[in-house]
Amino acid sequence: MxxxxxxxxxxxxxxxxxxxxxxxxxxxxxxxxxxxxKAFRALNPGDEGFDAAARRFYCLDMFPYPSGKGLHVGHPIGYIGADIISRYRRMRGDNVLHPMGWDAFGLPAEQYAIDTGVHPRETTLKAIDTFRRQLQRFGFSFDWDREFATIDEGYYKWTQWIWLQAWSSWYDHRVERARPISELITAIETNEVWFDREGCLSWTRPPEDGKMWEEFTKTEQRDILDGQRLAYLGEETVNWCPKLGTVLANEEIIDGRSERGGHPVVRRPLRQWMFRITAFAERLLQSLDDLNWPESTRTQQAMWIGRSEGADLRFRLVELEGEIEVFTSRPDTLLGVTFMVVAPEHPLVEQVLGEPPDGCDRERIRDYVNTAKNRSNIDRMADGKNKTGHPLGIHATHPATGEPIPVWVSDYVLAGYGHGAIMAVPGHDERDHAFALKYELPIFEVVKPGEEIEDECWYGDGIAINSWCEQLDINGLSTAEAKAAVIHWAELEGHGIGRTSWRIKDWLFSRQRYWGEPFPIVHTEDGTHYPISKEHLPVLLPVLEDYEPAVSEDPQPLLGKLRRWVETTAGEAGVDPALLPPDTPVHRETNTMPGWAGSCWYFIRYCDPGNDTAFVGETAERYWLGPNDAAAGGVDLYIGGAEHAVMHLLYARFWHKLLHDLGHLSSDEPFRTLFHQGLLTSFAYKRDDGSLVPADEVDEEKSIEVATGEVVERIVAKMSKSLRNVVNPDxxxxxxxADTFRLYEMYMGPLDASKPWNxxxxxxxxxxxxxxxxxxxxxxxxxxxxxxxxxxxxxxxxxxxxxxxxxxxxxxxxxxxxxxxxxxxxxxxxxxxxxxxxxxxxxxxxxxxxxxxxxxxxxxxxxxxxxxxxxxxxxxxxxLVDESIELPVQVKGKVRGRISVPADSTEEEVIAAALAHERVAEILGGAEPRKVIVVPGKIVNVIP
RNA sequence: GCGGGUGUGGCGGAAUUGGCAGACGCGCUGGUUUUAGGUACCAGUGGGGCAACCCGUGGAGGUUCGAGUCCUCUCACCCGCACCA
Missing domain, CATH: 1.10.730.10 (Isoleucyl-tRNA Synthetase; Domain 1)
Structure with missing residues (x-):
């Protein structure tokens, strides 16, 4: 300007x-x-002046990351939108909670701090001040008394406490809810639970060669319990980003690169803290139906959770001991199986390399597997449909026909889904089809499409054909019937079991970075974990002089540098003396929580931000988030960007359900109504050859590039520094x-539409x-x-x-x-x-x-x-209506004139006035109309 | 490939339930005020035609007295997921 x-x-x-x-x-x-x-202070039950008769309205904005760059013009769109309805509802007499705070832990803040060479706390606090000043300039009606940042000790104390709730609970699938692990221990001690030799739980009957609880060693008992916890240490193949020096969740990987910064990510096995979000998969999927959310976001979450019904089937190996287990969503195509494929990471591959049977080309298998494993995800994807693989030289027995079928290894089979192995049905699966064509493997047709469809590889439903053998006959059955028949047969004959598979995996929750919440847990020499007791929370994030990550091929948590902090005693760390004598040497956990942690429950804290005895007071929670006569519970309106459709919104739902199960929350969904503001774009200019011209080098009137005189085309693009079309709200x-700014952004178009700044x-x-x-x-x-x-x-x-x-x-x-x-x-x-x-x-x-x-x-x-x-x-x-109204009169579908009639005219009066209209009478030429349609207050249509 | 969504003047958009297509704003044209530019104000502004009238919501069909809106097919663009067995 x-x-x-x-x-x-x-x-x-x-x-x-x-x-x-x-x-x-x-x-x-x-x-x-x-x-x-304090005009916008929201009153809690018990506050002076609280009106119990007023309707509550909890209107939530997605709180921002206070990055050092300050506010962008796209930022306020959602905030203005939320402010308008908040102000309106307040004027209508509602008790409105409209809070704001700061999502201040996490990678962006730490990266910015590293770039500028100042401690993250300092840069973050400064960025918060800038953001606050900028937001206040818009005149938003926030209740600033409830402001907090996720880095506040009084806040992350409870983030740690919630994590301990998960660590201290297990999921009871019999009642579909999380329960305190103490209840599982009670059940074990009263012999309600049996175990097999591996320590797997059974609630129904003692396994044939079961084991008593007392027969397990102390360590085994600990591992069995740890294996049930909702926060657990898992040995997983994780996404390791050497550049960022941390592991990342699946949701944080886009096209094989880190969402933040776009750095390459490699997969490697690591022991990491996980959340057992998969236990909640069914409920997270089911209750999407009850939410008033944009369709696109609901389907995105449903796809991410990825429910798939089918069966686990076992194929006995011929040349080796053991079997291959596969998951299939199409058990009906069992008789179309002509080969099997395992992922390069599948244990069978190692087994074959270890004791190679005759006819197995060990060297070439090893080459293939090594190449496949070392290929980054980026390379794998770039390859697209071109499939590669190698025969393992072994066979599996078809469970129905008894025929031997060859086993291959290929990286088109993913280690992380199902069992990392498939039964290939090249007649009815595109990928298997492509693979079979390339390696000249047989293709059987076992499903006939309902109608005559010319298709090389039909993968829809149909009628089972060529599906007969002595063991199993499903010819003529529909796909649905055939699926049920094969599952029934497999369960009866011991070849497998019907099962639902999920795409969602457990949530990898630890990071090797500095700027996050420390885990409130320590472990002793033998690897047993002990929680920090509530009175000793928070475990403060220690001051670190050198917080820059070492670029490394091996994950090294930054907090590990602080040996004197890491190596402490149980008493010093705050472990309950009843659990462990205070002078026991312990190690602190050196990983930190990811940036998502703080945003999983901040909307709960706003209800009662000052509470230092609980994460939220019961009365406040029930009032603002509980179900009531008018609302089903949860935040009444949540406005924020669609980019959070999967991660933040899924994680927060998971924490919410967990806390609900444990009796800490009265609602089971956090955000009842969700609204995404549209993306703010900008105009950019494109030359004939497709290259873009910075906005300040273009004469907008004439649409020409100033330097060359070349005509450029105006297009819509994201705001970016390089195009120099970024607008600063200040x-x-x-x-x-500010009033004009507010009006302009709201007047541009629908709130949820993406629209260009002009x-x-x-x-x-x-x-x-x-x-x-x-x-x-x-x-x-x-x-x-x-x-x-x-x-x-x-x-x-x-x-x-x-x-x-x-x-x-x-x-x-x-x-x-x-x-x-x-x-x-x-x-x-x-x-x-x-x-x-x-x-x-x-x-x-x-x-x-x-x-x-x-x-x-x-x-x-x-x-x-x-x-x-x-x-x-x-x-x-x-x-609302004028005394006299004007009505258009149509003849032959076109408006021929308009009549003015009293607003309370009868239909007859309106028809009479219409037919008396000069133009109308002229067109009718004296003839009686066949029909006259009167739509009150809208239109008169005369059909001649 | 699968899923979700969007196509309306020169531009942003309106039409909530099938009922006057283009509200409102920008821009543009003409005028008033002004020393001038700008600001502000007033009038006009989908296309064609002197007019009656004709054409017009990405395209092609259909249902209806009446379709931007409903149905069928199709094209283009945006977003998300992507070898999930």
């Missing part, structure tokens, strides 16, 4: 025109007044004021505020300028506008609400103005959108108190 433009807008025109300078002064004054009055506010358009809503200002203030004298007499047409229009704006806010249709206010102001201007009383009502409907100027109007009109907490104006139903 040029200074010149600024000067022009301020220094010309009458002395009391609504200018950016005036807007700035007004905005500062009212922001101060709101802060002093600049826009300096030129037009600085040129801002002046439209600025002019609207100027016109509104002129209705109240004489531009020359600065005096109040109101009409004495009330204009009937304007009064009707005001009623309509009040009704429309209220309805539009309820459905978050802010662009149309603003349009109707502009229309009203234009009408009022043409009619010579408004009475003081009309202006008073108008100021109140304007208030949620442009709160500062509305407060100024409110005060100028002589009101005491704040407009922001004034009552939303009523409208009179009977004032």
């Amino acid at each position: 040029s200074d010149q433009a600024d000067v022009r807008r301020d220094n010309s025109g009458p002395a009391h025109r609504y200018s950016s300078r005036l807007a700035g002064a007004i905005e500062e004054r009212w922001q101060q007044a709101w802060a002093e009055a 600049d826009v506010i300096a030129e037009y004021g 600085t040129r358009d801002i002046v439209g809503v600025f002019r609207f505020l100027q016109r509104a200002w002129r209705l109240v203030v004489d531009e020359d004298s600065g005096d109040l300028s109101v009409q004495e007499t009330l204009d009937e047409d304007v009064e009707r229009a005001l009623h309509r506008t009040i009704a429309k704006v209220g309805e539009d806010i309820e459905r978050l249709s802010y662009n149309t609400a603003i349009a109707s206010m502009i229309e009203f102001v234009n009408l009022a201007t043409h009619h010579g103005g408004l009475t003081a009383e009309q202006l008073d009502r108008f100021a109140r409907i304007l208030c949620p959108f442009a709160p500062h100027i509305a407060e100024e109007f409110h005060a100028k009109l002589g009101n005491e108190g704040l407009c922001s907490v004034a009552v939303w104006p009523d409208y009179d139903e009977s004032m």
